[in-house]
Amino acid sequence: MLEKLIAYTQSHGLQRLNGITMPNNRGMIGLARKLGFTVDIQLEDGIVSLSLPLNQG
DSSP: OHHHHHHHHHHTTOSEEEEEEOTTOHHHHHHHHHTTOEEEEETTTTEEEEEEEOOOO
16 A cells, blocks of 8 residues: 555655654564665654655656
8 A cells, every 4th residue: 555655646746755653663664664765763752754755757
């Protein structure tokens, strides 16, 4: 489903896809890394920021 969201946002001209998850959500963090997201673990804030540039090419 996340792959479909990435394709949808790319096709609608978005330049970046951002998300937030909990640090203990290892499944989501692993999937995000596999799909090319930058993963920024912010333990002091209790969140993990996810960011994927959507280059049009």
